[in-house]
Amino acid sequence: MLKTENKNQNELYPVLDNGFVQLVDFMGGDQRAVDSARVSFGGVSKGTDRDRKLIEYLLAHEHISPFEHSVFQFHVKCPIFVARQWMRHRIASYNEISARYTEVKDEFYIPETFRAQDTINKQGSVAGAKLDNARLLEIYTKSIKASYAAYDELLKAGVAREMARMALPVAQYTQFHWSVNARSLLNFLSLRLDSHAQYEIRQYAAAIQKIFQAKMPWTWEAFKKIHDQKNA
Numbered sequence: 001m002l003k004t005e006n007k008n009q010n011e012l013y014p015v016l017d018n019g020f021v022q023l024v025d026f027m028g029g030d031q032r033a034v035d036s037a038r039v040s041f042g043g044v045s046k047g048t049d050r051d052r053k054l055i056e057y058l059l060a061h062e063h064i065s066p067f068e069h070s071v072f073q074f075h076v077k078c079p080i081f082v083a084r085q086w087m088r089h090r091i092a093s094y095n096e097i098s099a100r101y102t103e104v105k106d107e108f109y110i111p112e113t114f115r116a117q118d119t120i121n122k123q124g125s126v127a128g129a130k131l132d133n134a135r136l137l138e139i140y141t142k143s144i145k146a147s148y149a150a151y152d153e154l155l156k157a158g159v160a161r162e163m164a165r166m167a168l169p170v171a172q173y174t175q176f177h178w179s180v181n182a183r184s185l186l187n188f189l190s191l192r193l194d195s196h197a198q199y200e201i202r203q204y205a206a207a208i209q210k211i212f213q214a215k216m217p218w219t220w221e222a223f224k225k226i227h228d229q230k231n232a
Contacts, residue, residue, distance in 0.1 A: 013207035016200060018107050018173055019077045021207040023215075028070025028182065030055060030218040036066035056222035070182040070216065074208070079109040081170040082201050091184040096176035099165040104151065107173040108144045110137075115199070124196060144171060182216060186223055 013021045034051045037058055038044060045051055058066060078086070087094060114136045116128035147169050154164035180188070189212065191197060192205035213220040 013210070015078070015203050015207050017110055019079070019082075019109075019204070020075075021077075021204055021211070022075040023072065023211050024075050024177065025073040026071070026215055028216075030216050032070050033058070033066040033182070033216075033219060036069045037063070052218050052222070055218050056225070059219070059222050060226050064183050064186075067183040067186065067219065068181040071179060072182070072185060072212070072215070073177060073179045074211075075175070075177055076204070077173055077175045078204060079170065079200065080172050080174050082198075082204065083174050083176060084170070085198065085201050086178075086204075089180075089184065089188050091187075092178055092180035094176055094178055097174055099168075100160075100162040103155065103161060104165060104168060104172060106148050108148070108169070108171045109173065109200070110141065110144075110171075114140075121196065125199070144169065182212075182219065185212060186219075190227065 010022065010024070015021055031045070031051070034045060034054055037054060038046075046054075058064060076083075076086070083096070113133050114128050114131050115125035116131060118124040118126045147167055150167040151164050154167060155161065185208070189205055189209055192201050193209060194202075197205070209220075
């Protein structure tokens, strides 16, 4: 769950129990999108009101290449299963920590509650009111501890890191840098903020949305307005 709001670049947004999102670098902004659009006609800024209307026009009519000239770089710490969903968004650059080069820390995602399988949406989940969370959490944490103990024992026995890591589950935390342009980032947010997205990745999308909104407020306002109109 998102625990804080970020106003400044390089400030961490804590997410879930041990994860975070951090903006490392940023290039461009709302005006960059405006200028990149107007260069097609050899034009320049027409003032704040007309520039904001241009951004809304571009998004509404899907003239979105001007948004590719603004780029965000994030540092992300998340469970491996979240990272694997994340990396389906391929119009971006990724560099992830390697468990071949470094020993993995004893850091795993522990959910507050377990959800039940959705019987209608086969890939989704629903609130598990009838689940015995205390018992399930005991089963889960026991498995997590056993996997890390096995990993540690394999390392001490001389097994290579690249093989010892095979004993670890996808709840293990990983870290990566993600560089993505604003066009692709809006696509990520439209999909990962949706109620059908898995809860855990939605929490990361919520953090990134706040960063995007702080850096490109005109674009976010127009994007949200158009999105809400389409789904009204």
